[in-house]
Amino acid sequence: MRWKRIEKIQAKMKELDLDGFLVTSKENRQYLTGFTGTFGWVLVTQSNVYLMTDFRYIEQAQQQARGCKLVRFQHHTPVVTLRMLMEELEVITLGIESDRMTVDEFELLANQVRRKAITPLKGFVDQIRRVKDEEEIALLARAEEISDQALAHVLPMIKPGMTEREIAMELEFQMRRLGASGVSFETIVASGKRSSMPHGVATDKKVEIGDFITMDFGCVYQGYCSDITRTIALGKVDEKQETVYNLVRKAQEDALQAIKAGVTGSEIQAVAQNVFQDAGYGSFFGHGLGHSVGLEIHEEPRFSPKADEVIPENTVITVEPGLYLPNWGGVRIEDLVVVKKDGCINLTHSPKELIIL
Ligand SMILES: [Mn+2]
The missing domain is CATH 3.40.350.10 (Creatinase/prolidase N-terminal domain)
Structure with missing residues (x-):
């Protein structure tokens, strides 16, 4: 009770x-x-x-x-x-x-x-x-840790010729092995040009040299959901890929710096949007910057252009900017954080520098 x-x-x-x-x-x-x-x-x-x-x-x-x-x-x-x-x-x-x-x-x-x-x-x-108690934050932290550990386990397995579905299955298998009861949503693995689709679920497409691979996934641990996205490259990247990746990383970094209890969801959205705007990429980011996570994968409050309510302390929320260039590809980086009085605590620990496998 x-x-x-x-x-x-x-x-x-x-x-x-x-x-x-x-x-x-x-x-x-x-x-x-x-x-x-x-x-x-x-x-x-x-x-x-x-x-x-x-x-x-x-x-x-x-x-x-x-x-x-x-x-x-x-x-x-x-x-x-x-x-x-x-x-x-x-x-x-x-x-x-x-x-x-x-x-x-x-x-x-x-x-x-x-x-x-x-x-x-x-x-x-x-x-x-909306506001999580200590017990909930501990369960959310463990759920996110399971996803971190699964990614660390699967990254060395990714090779050219492996399909998106195979990568998704490996992530899901590792999360189950680590104590998850299932996935918190259908695993997204979108590679190459498909990575321009923000919600491209895994297909039988094989990953190839030069592809960006966006993996957005999460598990359920004792009822609580996790959510993480990392985009990695296979073999090599060109200059444009590097530019786009670094922009998304900067947008996320700036947003993370700005988050604290009492700010509104739209203010944080604007921080990320401004980074893209200033670089001339403003029109390639078209979704909310984040959603709360708890017993359900999408909860309130959110970071979005319309979110005028203030974010209270102990909200657990994602920070997931992305750029999606049709017929080229895309990048998203997503962390899960606990909002605190004067900042936030990041529950996601997977590396964010561009990984080229
Ligand atoms: Mn998310």
């Missing part, structure tokens, strides 16, 4: 006059209870936390969700079980995760619970998840 997190939910419920808050999403369920099973609903009230799940997960829930009251879905459907529990607890007003529920689930719920008693809430738990 994560009491500090639950207390924050209960305080927000009080403000909105909610007797209960229903959690239906996997990540928020784990965040509030510790339970990692794929099926279960959580009902938070002012006095208790109820975890409803089925036969398959009872034993796991007992072990993981200590302090929760367990309710087994048995003779009734989940919505009927919930309605009965709400009656028993005299829960009248109910908040739900409007951004994590299907229309079908909502209709089923509204058939059981008076529609007027339901308050759809967007990002209710996510708002709290």
